[in-house]
Amino acid sequence: MAVNDCFSLTYPHNPHPGDLIEVFRPCYQHWALYLGDGYVINIAPIDGIRSSFTSAKSVxxxxxxVKMQLLKDVVGNDTYRINNKYDTTYPPLPVEEVIQRSEFPIGQEVAYDLLVNNCEHFVTLLRYGEGVSEQANRAIGTIGLVAAGIDIFTFLGLFPKRQRTKY
Known part of the structure; x- marks a missing residue:
């Protein structure tokens, strides 16, 4: 995929209803879905962690x-892009259906899990009917590699000790 394939040609100021908005936060990306007239739908963690610890709050x-907010308020001082990166894998639902599906959950509490039910899963479920998150998949892969590395080091660390032990 070419770099510009996931950008709107009018990036970043003219998203269309149903577009996925990727917001670049420190250490992670937040996702929203553009509804029109400057508004997006997105989810925000609500557990009792101070908002100054937004990244930790997500974890x-x-x-x-589920919130309907102005895009400018969601983005704040961060940057964003229109990123419909899954369009070649999952055909987008008709815009009218995406908007209709988006209206129902506004104001609702939903289950949240950073790895299997996060903001990217939420907006891709609305756009495609399938909740996917490349960011979560990368995190799961990293966790798997770290766990495998720990297992290897543990095995290698214990193996020489057993050889040296005399009974």
């Missing part, structure tokens, strides 16, 4: 609130 939260 430890189990609940999120």
């Amino acid at each position: 430890f939260s189990t609940k999120a609130l």
Whole structure:
């Protein structure tokens, strides 16, 4: 895929209803879905962690609130891009259906899990009918590699000790 394939040609100021918005936060990306007239739908963790620890809040939260907010408020001082990166893998639902599906959960509490039910899963479920998150898949892969590395080092670390032990 060419770099510009996931960008709107009018990036970043003219998203269309149903577009996925990727917001670049420190250490992670937040995702929203553009509804039109400057508004997006997104989810935000609501567990009792101070908002100044937003990244930590995402890691430890189990609940999120579905919000309809102005795009400019969601982005704040961060940057964003229109990123419909899954369009070649999953055909987008008709825009009218995406908007209709988006209206129902606004204001609702939903289950949240950083790895299997995060903001990217939420908006891709609305756009494609399938919740996917490349960011979560990378995190799961990293966790698997770290665990495998620990297992290898543990095995290698214990193996020489057993050889040296005399009975």
